[in-house]
Amino acid sequence: MLPAWRDGYYRARIESVRVFTKQSVELLLVPEKGWPTHKSGQHLALTLNINGRLVTRVFTIASSAEQLEAQNTLRLLIRTQDKGALTAHLSKLTRGEWVNISKPQGTFLLPRTEQPVVMLAGGSGITPFIAMLHSIPKGDTRPITLLYYAKKNAHWLNTELAQLQVSLPGFEYRLLERDKDGDAVKALSPYTGKKWLVCGPEGLHKQVAQLAEQTNTPLASEHFSATPRVDLSTERAEFTVTYNGKQFMIDNQHTLLAHLKAKQQEVNAGCGMGICHQCKCVKKRGVVRDTRTGELSDNTEQLIQLCVSQVVSDVELVK
Ligand code: FES
Structure with missing residues (x-):
């Protein structure tokens, strides 16, 4: 059934739902005509009607505009939680069902510069980077390093990353585990002065922001958190x-x-x-x-x- 029309939202049809690794679901969506094409790195708000209640969460689009043009699909890669108000319901969606999506939003994009770029991903924070990497034409030699932290055996998209390393001669990546390889400060230290892009949990952002400031390194970051982005007044009233x-x-x-x-x-x-x-x-x-x-x-x-x-x-x- 088509969802009701909602101001500022678009409809999208589910093309496929796949549990691609433990607690993680890949959704392929076909957006309705008129959905404004995204840029790699942007996110959207996904709304499901769950038992008569509209539930919305924000996810990065894990595919490129080129994929949308060629296959007419958008990919979302989502870590699910058993008690998640929305994510617990994702694996029950079926092909042909309709959902609401917002227009693409966000300014976390691959810099246009040819300068070396270092991407730091934590967990599901890999999603904007995989979209960005897929948007680069095959054979491009721009220097990009991806440092990707996850728990042991929990890195997503290993095969895709290996293929990207072959098709993009300037691209290299490292799969890191904090216990084994040390923290982000250790991983990033050899790359000071290059352009850093970071996506992952709040703690990772704080750590990297501090290092970027100390080393005068340009940093762009993306994280979804209800945490206010300006400091709260310390004076309680x-x-x-x-x-x-x-x-x-x-x-x-x-x-x-x-x-x-x-x-x-x-x-x-x-x-x-x-x-x-x-x-x-x-x-x-x-x-x-x-x-x-x-x-x-x-x-x-x-x-x-x-x-x-x-x-x-x-x-x-x-x-
Ligand atoms: S809950 Fe989404 S804008 Fe406030």
């Missing part, structure tokens, strides 16, 4: 939030979404990181801060996203 007529005291250290969920209020939410817009809510009055940019709202009525908003004054909200 409390404010009154009125939500659908009910009043609560909340502090300025967490997002409005986190507070309302903790107060067991009915809220719509999906990605938790400002992408899907499911948590949109009308702010009647009060000032909030966008946790991604640090920008303050004005005091008037406007639509805000609860998952990326923190209070800076008393606020009144209506769902």
Whole structure:
């Protein structure tokens, strides 16, 4: 059955679902006509209707625009979790079913420069890099090194990486395990001064960002996390939030979404990181801060996203 039309979303048909390694699913999707073609490294929000509830999560597209053009498919490689609100349902999807996807988003792209690039991937953070590598024409000699961390025997796409090393003479890769090979600082140290791209868990990003700053190395990174991207105010303060007529005291250290969920209020939410817009809510009055940019709202009525908003004054909200 076709999913309902949703503002800002597109439909995509499931072409195949494959469990490609333990706890990991490959989805091939055929997007509807008019879906704006992505650039390798971008992500999208995927929405499933699970028992009547729309659940959204964000995933990097693990295939290139060239694959979309040639085969009309998009590939998602997703680590599943037994209790994941969305990922636990992926392996039950079947060919021909429809889902919603957002337009492609994100600025984590392969630099145009011919300078040497070092890609550092942690776990499922390999996905933007595999899309980028597939977007490079065969025979291209630009120097690219991939350092890929995963647990023992848990590296994805080994065969594909070996094939890419043959078709791209400038490409080399190393499969690393933290216990055996040491941490990212050790792996990256020989490559200071080159352009670094990083995708993986939060801890990896922090470590690499620190090293990049110390060594004056250019760094671009991508990570999906509900963690605000600007520092929270260290000075804790409390404010009154009125939500659908009910009043609560909340502090300025967490997002409005986190507070309302903790107060067991009915809220719509999906990605938790400002992408899907499911948590949109009308702010009647009060000032909030966008946790991604640090920008303050004005005091008037406007639509805000609860998952990326923190209070800076008393606020009144209506769902
Ligand atoms: S939950 Fe997706 S934008 Fe807020």
